[in-house]
Amino acid sequence: MRKKLVAGNWKMFFTPPAAKKFAEEMKTKLDTPDVDAVLCVPYVSLQTVKDALAGSNVKVGAQNVHYMDEGAYTGEISCEMLASMGVPYVIIGHSERRERFGETDTTVNLKTLKALKHGIIPIICVGESQRQRRENRTANVLRKQIAFALDEISPKAMKNVVIAYEPIWAIGTGEVATLEQAEEACALIRKQIEERMGSEAAEDTRILYGGSVTPENAKALFAMPNIDGGLVGGASVKPSFEQVVRCE
Ligand code: 13P
Numbered sequence: 001m002r003k004k005l006v007a008g009n010w011k012m013f014f015t016p017p018a019a020k021k022f023a024e025e026m027k028t029k030l031d032t033p034d035v036d037a038v039l040c041v042p043y044v045s046l047q048t049v050k051d052a053l054a055g056s057n058v059k060v061g062a063q064n065v066h067y068m069d070e071g072a073y074t075g076e077i078s079c080e081m082l083a084s085m086g087v088p089y090v091i092i093g094h095s096e097r098r099e100r101f102g103e104t105d106t107t108v109n110l111k112t113l114k115a116l117k118h119g120i121i122p123i124i125c126v127g128e129s130q131r132q133r134r135e136n137r138t139a140n141v142l143r144k145q146i147a148f149a150l151d152e153i154s155p156k157a158m159k160n161v162v163i164a165y166e167p168i169w170a171i172g173t174g175e176v177a178t179l180e181q182a183e184e185a186c187a188l189i190r191k192q193i194e195e196r197m198g199s200e201a202a203e204d205t206r207i208l209y210g211g212s213v214t215p216e217n218a219k220a221l222f223a224m225p226n227i228d229g230g231l232v233g234g235a236s237v238k239p240s241f242e243q244v245v246r247c248e
Contacts, residue, residue, distance in 0.1 A: 004222060005162060005206050005229040006245045007038040007061060007123060008236025009091060019045035022237070023052035029242040031056040035229065037245045038089050039236070040123075043077055046087055061089030061123070064097060067110035079111075083118040090115050091231070093149065094125045095168045105148030112149055116157055123162040123231060124149045125210070126189070130169035138167075139188055146192050155201035162206045163189055164231040170211025172233060179220055182209045186226040215243035222247050 014022060019041055030037040040061035041049045050060045066076035082090060092115065093108035108124060115122040126145040128138045146163070153161065165185045170177050177185075186207045194202035209221050210231030222229055235244055 002204070002206050002228045003036055004034060004247070005036040005038065005208060006218075006222075006247075007040055007089065007091075007162075007164075007208070007229075007231050008241055009040045009063060009094070009210075009231055009233050010042065010237055011063070011096070011233060012042060013237050014041070014045060016045045016048045020048045020052050023049045023058075026239070026241065027053050027056040027058050029239075030058045030245045032246055033057075035245055035247065038123075040089065040091050046082075046085060050086065059088050061091065062087055063091045063094070065090045065092070065111055065115060065120075067107060067114045069114075079114045079118040079120055082120055087120065089121045089123060089162075091164075092122045092124050093145075095127055095166060095171060098125075099168075105145060108145075108149050109151050112161070113152060116153065116160060121160050121162060123164050123208070125164045125166050125231070127166040127168050127171075127185075127211070133167065133169065138185065142185060142188060143192060146189055147196075150193070150196065155197035158193065158197060158201040159204040162208060164208040164210045165189060166210035166231060168211075172212070174212050176212040176214075176217050176221075177209065179224055182221055183224040183226055186224070190226050213244060215240045215248070218244040219247045 037058045038061045040063050065079050092111045097103040112122045128141040132141050190202050206228040208229045208231045209227045213230045213232045214235050
C-alpha cells in the first residue's frame with residue numbers, strides 16, 4: 001500500500017517571518033498518520049520552516065536544485081547543500097521552471113539522479129500544455145517526459161521517487177482536471193513505469209496530481225486508484241490546506 005503524500009508548493013510566496021508563522025500554526029494540523037505532508041518552500045525559508053516543523057511529521061522540501069556538486073554557478077543550490085540541512089524532498093522540473101527558466105528533460109534527469117544519490121526524494125513534475133491536450137498528444141508528451149526523467153534510475157530506487165502529474169492548463173487557472181483525466185494520466189504513467197521497471201517498481205511509486213487542487217476537490221481526486229496525493233500551489237498557502245492534506 002502506498003502512503004498518500006500531499007506536498008504544498010509555496011512558489012515565491014511568504015517572507016521567512018511569514019513562513020515561520022504559517023508553519024508554526026499549521027504543523028499539528030497537517031500532522032496525520034495517514035498522509036505524508038510536505039511544505040516546499042523558498043530556499044531562504046528552508047531552515048526556518050524546518051525548525052518550525054520540528055517535533056511533527058510534516059517535512060520541508062525545496063522547489064528546485066542544481067545537478068552539479070559545486071562550482072561557479074552563481075545563484076544555484078546543490079543537492080549536497082540541501083542534504084546537509086536535512087531537507088528530505090525537492091521538486092524537480094516544475095512546468096514553471098521548464099517554461100521560464102530553461103529546464104529540460106535532460107536537466108530533470110540529472111537533478112533526479114543527483115537528488116537520489118544524496119538521499120533526497122525527488123518530486124518530478126510532468127504534464128502537457130493545453131495545446132498538446134487539444135491535439136491529443138498528452139500520452140506521447142507524458143511518455144517522453146517520463147522516459148527522460150527516469151533514465152538510469154533503478155527499479156529499486158522508485159520507492160523514493162515521486163511523480164507529479166501537473167497538466168499545465170490546470171495550474172493556477174481554477175480549471176482542475178476531471179477525475180477521469182487525472183486518473184487516466186496517472187494510470188498511464190504507472191503503466192509506463194511497469195513496462196520499464198516491472199510491477200513492483202510501479203506499485204512502489206507515488207504519483208500525485210497537481211493543478212487547481214482545493215479543499216473542495218482534493219478528496220475525490222486523491223481517492224482515485226492511481227492518484228496517491230497531490231502537489232498543491234495556491235491552496236497550500238492558506239489555512240484550509242489542512243483540509244487538503246487530511247482529504248476531508
Ligand atoms: P495550483 O494548485 O495553484 O494550481 O498550482 C499547482 C502547482 O503548480 C503545484 O506545483
